[in-house]
Structure formats: C-alpha cells, structure tokens
Amino acid sequence: MADAERKLNNGKSRIDFQADPSKYRHWKLTVDGDVATLLMDVDEKGTLFEGYELKLNSYDLGVDIELADAIERLRFEHPQVKVILLRSGKPRVFCAGANIRMLAGASHAHKVNFCKFTNETRNGIEDASEASGLFTICVINGTAAGGGYELALAADHIMLIDDGSSAVSLPELPLLAVLPGTGGLTRVTDKRKVRRDRADVFCTTEEGIKGKRAVDWRLVDEVVPASKLEEAVAKRAREFAAKSQRPPTGKGILLRPLTRERSADAVEYSTIAVEFDRPARLATVTLRGPQAEPPASAEAMVEQGAEFWPLKLARELDDAILDIRANEFDVAAIVFKSSGDPAQVLAYDQFLDANKEHWLAREIRGFWKRVLKRVDLTSRSLVALVEPGSCFAGTLAELVFASDRSYMLIGKRDGDNKPPATLALAAVNFGAYPMSNGLSRLASRFLADPTDLDRAKAAAGETLDAEAAERLGLVTFALDDIDWEDEIRVFLEERASFSADGLTGLEANLRFGGPETMESKIFARLTAWQNWIFQRPNAVGEEGALKRYGTGQKPAFDTRRV
C-alpha cells in the first residue's frame, strides 16, 4: 500500500512517522548542558523497505523520520539546548546521502514524498535556528556527498576537517542523472550564495571540493586540522550558544507517544478523527475543539505538557497528514471538518498570545506553523466544510484558508440542534503562521486589495455567520441547507474524477501566489524540476543512471536536450 513496487521491512503495511528515541536505530542523541550532539550512525540493516542496505551513513525515509523526531524533541524536551552538533558516528564518512538502491527501486510516488519530507526536515532545522535560537553546527569528518552535504547545508555553520581527503560534493548529476533535490541546488545559490559558475563546477565534479577552495567558494565556513578539531568545535559551540535566546534553564515536556486507534477505514486520535471513504476517494479529518478551558498559567501549561490541547492537536494533525501522504495515495481530497466550541478555541489562542514570551508557547506556535505549512504542501485537494457545531476559529480557521475551497452552511440544519456555523478571526491569523512564501494565509488570499485584509482585521473577534464570512471573502461559498448536500457531493465527485497529476500541478501553482522565498523555491522550482527528472528515462529507465549505478554498466542516455 505504501509503495507498490517495494515491500516494507518487518512485515509492516504502512510507513509510520512516529519515532521513539529509546528505539532510534540511526541516531544517537546526547545532551550536555546547552549543547546537544546528534550523532548519525546509520544501521545498515535498519532499512524502511526490503532490498537494500544503508551503507556509509546513507539514508532512507526511516532515517529521516528519526532525524525529524530528534529535532522536535530538542525543541520541546530540551528547551535549554542552544546548539546542536551534527556529527557522524562513522570514521572518514559524514554521510553518503540518500541511498541510491532505495531510490532506484522506489516508485515515483515514494521518491516524490521522500524528497518532500526530507526537505521539510531540513527546513525544520533552519526554523529551529531562526525561530527558537537552536543553532546547528555541522562537523564534517570525511565525505559529505549528495544528501549528506544537503544535510550540512541546513546547518548554521559548516566545519570541514582539513585532512587532504575530506570533501563536500553534490555528485547527483554526474553519477545518477538526478538533481541534488533535497534543497541542495537552492541552498547553494540562495543560502550559501555560491557564485553560479562555481556552483556549476561544484555540482558537476563527482569528487567534490575540499580544503581552502571549499571555504573560498563559500561551500563550508571553515576548515580545521584534525588535531585542532575538538577545540575548534567547542569554541564555535560556545559562540553560537552565546547568541541564543533560549531559556537558560528550562524543564522540558515529554512528547509522549500519540494514541491512535486504527481500523479499516478510520483512525481515531485523541483530538482528531480521520475517516476514509474509499469509493469516493476522500479522507475526512475532523478536528475536535478543547474539552476544557485553558490552564491558569504558563506553569500549568508546562504541567499539562503533551496533553495541552493545542500541542496535542498539532501533533495528531501532523501525523494524520503524513500518514495520508505516504500511505493513502488513492485519496483525492482531504476534507477538514471541526466540532466544538469556537469560544474555547479562541480562549486557547488568547492564552498563547498572553504567554508568547514563554518558551513552550513559542514552540507550540512554531509547531503549528510547520504543521500548517505541511498541509499547504500536501498534494491532495484540500476542502474545508464549515458546518453547524464547528469551531473554525483562530488557529483552526487557518485550515479554512489553507484549503483550495471552503464551503459554509447558512443557518441551522433542518432537524438539527447544533448552533449555526460560525467563523472567527483572531490576532493569530495575521502573521503567526506564515506560509512558505513568507505571507500569512490571509495576506496571500487578499493579494489583490490590501483593504480586504484590513476589513478582515477589523472583523477579528467577531462571530461571523456564513453570509458575513462570504462577504469578507473568508470562504468560497456560503450555501443553504437545501443546496448543501448536492453541491458538496457534486463538487467532491468531480474533484475525484480529474487527473490526479493535473490537480497536483494546479494546486501547487494556485496555493502560492505572490512572493517566493528560498523555502518556496525549494518546493516549487527545485522540486518540480526534480519530479520531472524522476520520470525521465535518463534517470529511471532500465538503462538510466539510477538503475545502472553500481552495476558496472554505464548508463545509456537519450542525448536530446528538451
């Protein structure tokens, strides 16, 4: 199910995005005061799929799921950590990048999803730096090739051992006929700002670049003789720690395992229910509002920890989205619904606003930001149905604005006691959750006329009924009870009848109007070209470079430039 052409290891039938540090197979996370060491030491046998080995610290999605987990845990469980030292546990190799045999045998869909998740993970490392002052120093003790160097590129500072052989490289094009697509090309030009002709040389030089030239060309920040390495690393760690605003002390909270009950056509979380209507190709995600008022204080929030409603919901939503992406390829559309008291949802938003200087409140808002970005980048049609009894207010209203279309029911339903649907905006809708293009969802929505955004701002705090929400441009259509069922059914049927690929392309363009950022360039320009290349015979054909790598046979290329 997860991958038509490959079998998951250990008899599993789904890719699971939850990880448990006590069971990590590929990473060793140690914390010493305000410095954490994240040691990559990939277990060759610990593969996600059957049929390959993870030699030389190469990785597959399973390795990256642990990495993403470790970064989140550092943010929530170890708030006092200011610096991550990203290192290799293997001698003379930092990381050989994405495993080539895994890629060669993966379906197109898995390749695309693998790249998307690894990109999100690397963006998450950068977000930890920018938003939380949790800096990453990458120490390269040998080869950092391909995805290995792309991982290094996510760090704030790259140190390379000067031993005459340690080098950084992006050999994807010459070796495999694909791109350094986990942000590699874009970070080289837009983050490291390597001169374009030098980038061209670098990306076409299999063996990579080492020593002084690597520094001169801005590929790494410094080279250090092996004998001085530990001293230099400790010095840099102190420097970065000194710049961090993370709390000097801080008791973290434990990210306990999620509760999930899976049946054939449903997943029941604590704050979310997912229902699959497989004939209709729909997944309905219903978010449940809080059951109780916000805690009395920031300390009480810390006490609640992972049970604190906004955090619990964000984690469960993240897992649900990732599960659909990787395991439910036949789902055409994700339908967001909600149930609960909108006033309570807003009360939680106000609580987080009031405590926004508190490290945990900040981390929770940051987590929501990343989850919502994950939603934006999900290649399924996104639909919000705002119905009686729903609670799309504040943070939850972002899902309405993240949707490709939203429908809101006017008034009550015949023979139903639930209160009419309302929508409510709050301060959080105007900047706390930027999309990858750098704008809030409402600013992206109202690109044409900034006064529309002003009108929406002025309505913050109001309880908006369907007609008011439609007038303000917050939903696509407000519908009567009489029209509702037919309209929605016809729309969803039609959606499921369209070409799956056509919709992916359409949505990838319409969702991101306005400016581009390095992050959006990674998901648009770089990823779209990589996905194109991932279909080309020169890469994936029987005689293509990905298939022939390591066989001793040279690839045979169609030489025509397109």
Add this chain to the structure above:
Amino acid sequence: MADAERKLNNGKSRIDFQADPSKYRHWKLTVDGDVATLLMDVDEKGTLFEGYELKLNSYDLGVDIELADAIERLRFEHPQVKVILLRSGKPRVFCAGANIRMLAGASHAHKVNFCKFTNETRNGIEDASEASGLFTICVINGTAAGGGYELALAADHIMLIDDGSSAVSLPELPLLAVLPGTGGLTRVTDKRKVRRDRADVFCTTEEGIKGKRAVDWRLVDEVVPASKLEEAVAKRAREFAAKSQRPPTGKGILLRPLTRERSADAVEYSTIAVEFDRPARLATVTLRGPQAEPPASAEAMVEQGAEFWPLKLARELDDAILDIRANEFDVAAIVFKSSGDPAQVLAYDQFLDANKEHWLAREIRGFWKRVLKRVDLTSRSLVALVEPGSCFAGTLAELVFASDRSYMLIGKRDGDNKPPATLALAAVNFGAYPMSNGLSRLASRFLADPTDLDRAKAAAGETLDAEAAERLGLVTFALDDIDWEDEIRVFLEERASFSADGLTGLEANLRFGGPETMESKIFARLTAWQNWIFQRPNAVGEEGALKRYGTGQKPAFDTRRV
C-alpha cells in the same frame, strides 16, 4: 529533425522563426494613427505540422511565430502606435487556445519548446507595455478558452462582450489533464490577483465564467453590451493612448529579412556565424564586432535601420538561439565566442547610452534585454570562451555572464598575432539588461557580497586581462595557453556525456539565484510542473486525456496522487 514524431508541413525540415507580414496566414495587422488592430483570424489549413487543423482560432507554434513577429514590428516599424487592439476575426470565438490535436501528437521536446516560446511571446506583449508604453487592449467577442484566455491575460485591459454566452475559461485541467501553462495559472494569481479559491473554481469549470462574475472575480476588466462595444473600445483606446510616452510622430525602421546561408554544419549570418560540431554535440556561436564606428547621430542610426550593428546582431542572435532550440535537440552546449575590436563595441554602447531617450535606442536596448533573457532560458549548457581577438565588452560581455561557465585565455597564443583576450564592463552591464528574476546578470552573480558588485562597477571602462577578470570574479577560470586546449576539450566532452535532462534541471536552478518575479515564476514553478505533467500517463498516455480528447472515449486515469 525538428520533431521526431511529426512531419513539418510543405516538406520543410526545420522550424523557421522568421516571418514576413506580407505572408501572414493567421493575423491581420492594420495601423490607424496611434492605434493598431491585431486581428487573429487563423487559417485552419496553415499548420506548422501535418495532421491537424487549426479550427476556432486555435494555434500552433506557427501562429505564435507570426504573433511574436507582429509585436516586434509594431515596436520598430510603427513607433507612433500606442495601443494594440487584440481582436478576433471570427464570429463568436476569440480563441480556442493551443490546438489540442497538435499537442496530442507532439513530442515532449516540442511541447516544452512550444510552451517556452509562447510564454516568451506573451511576456513580450507585457514588456511592450511596461518598457515602451505600447499598451494592449484585448476585446473578447465570444469564447476565450485556455490559451485564448492566456493570450488575453497578457493584455493591459480585458474587455468581454456581455451577451449571455461570451466567457473566459481555463478548461485545461478538466478537459485535457494538463495545466494552463502559457503563464495562465501564474497570471491569474500574480497579475490578475484572483483569490486563490476562486481561481480554483475558475480553473476547474470547463464552461468558464462570464458577465458580472468575470469582473467581480477580476478575470476581466469590464463587460460591455455588444451594442456599445465599438464605442467602448474606442474610448479605452483613447485612454490608454493618453498614458503612453511613445513618440507622437516617428518614422519607423523596416525589419528587413535576415541574411542567412545555411550549409550542413553551419549557418552564416551577417554578424554571427554558427558552427555545428555534431559528433561533439556543440554549437559554436561567434559574434562579430562592428565593422565601423557608430553613426554620427540618432537620425543616422534611424537611417541605418535594421543594418545598425547592435540591432542586426540582436536579431541574428535571437534567430540563431531559436533555431538551435527548436531544430537541434542533440546540441548539448552552445559555445559563445566573439571576434572584433572591443573599443568599437563599447563605442556602440556609449552611443546608445547617449541616445537613450530616442525611441529607437530604447527599442534596441529592449530587444537585447529580451534576447539575453531568451539565452538565459535556453536549455543547453552555455559556455563562453574569451580568447585573443575577442570583443566581449559591454553588451557582449553579458553573454559571458549568461553562461554557465566561462574560460578566458591568459596572454597571447603561441604563433598567433591576435591581441590578448580582454573583458570590459560598461554602464550597460549594471541594469540595462535585467534577467527574468529582475536583477542584472552581475547582481545575480554577486549575490553573496555586494562589494563584489561595487568592485566590478569601479572597474567599468578598464580593459581587463584574464587574470584581472578572474580576480574580479567575472570569469570562471583564466587559463594559460598550455592548459587551454585540453581543459576546454575535457570539459566539453564531459558536459556532453552527462544526462541531457539532468543538465536542464541543474541549469534551470543555478542560473536564477535570488528573487523571483511573475516572469521567473512562469518559467520555474508553472513550467516545471507542466513539463512534469507533460510526461504523465494521465495526460499523454494512450488512455490519457490529451490522447483521448475528441475521440468520444473518456480518459482512464491512474488515480494515485503523487
């Protein structure tokens, strides 16, 4: 040769990008004072390839070549024209968009090149407005579907007849499983700034949108009853003409046919020579500097007309690039060389600087801007070889900066009298020729450190030898005569050995660091996704929507979302 799967009409073996207004088959261009009417009246039989008919004002590349030609002629031959009325010569249909049977039968390479050229043409219409005050008003008298509406989107003002049936639509996704890829999606979100959920409705509604809703949703600027149409069009034409800064009177210059001598492995233009080394998969384009000093005055420049060296060179270079793109798929790299006196090249740049308020000087600079953008967007490796006797100065130096790599020879060649290679910068290198990302090529090159750009500016006017040019970061490598031949040979051989598709993706990413604009979004995000879709079975497979359109059979889709 031009297209492996299709035969060109009339026994031709190459696609020719030159057009002659007296022989247009699809457009009628009339000029009345400061208003031109460009009437689309496509000849069904006048197809570029065999095997389809251009019904309902649908178009193929041949139709677009005439359109691009007409726009250029309005700029050069009719400098007094301030407004273009873009209209249909057919009743009840404006334009049905790109011809579907043409697309269904085209090779992937042709589809990609077709979209690229049509996008460049539409960008050219917008550039005429922005840079020259030559505004376009589009008058839609019936159906403007798909590419037909995309053409309208290039205009400054869209008028739609309000007759209860005339509508605009982007039905590509529902009908054909592809994207509105000639800028359509991007112009809807970023130029017309249509709200994203409305854009979603619009792009999934086959029959399109008409009347008041088309205005409310910002898809057109106004709807006009048929009875009032001519009056309204005349009024808008006056309004736009009043805003234009084009010269009130102005004798145009005639864009005479280019002189081209084609042999098996070469094309000889007047100011350019193209040589094909087919075993090595190289095209060498040698640009020749001017033979004489610049004319004494702007009037004398007008007198020279199309013979004026900078214009002649730009037109010939444009043709050479387009010819290679569309007809020489096996060329892996274009190698730019030049020969001539750099001082003369700079003299022409100074002449154009001195006359920059003159309409013809402005149009020539604008034409160079567009030709250089065309070079940037050409999916072949671009290489500049700066050798003794070359004249890469000012405008011509832009080709060095447009290249993926540049090599410069140090000193003289053994037994050769030519003067050592030099490079010279001029004012024109610092803003006159922005790339599609909005930055000059030097600013794009020196993103890392603005002081590098300052150093280059300070060196403007100097004659830089190879070592100085390398020190300033203007060339990739400066090489001795001893190393030159081997280094270049090995590099070009290696380049030709890489995957053609991999290189296309690599170069499309490395060439455009920094910001994105609507234009660069069209060529990156939209085009890259479209190219991906152009390979997906849902569109182009035997059971795909493009293949089955018009057969009465529904397409069969792979429903998996990737």
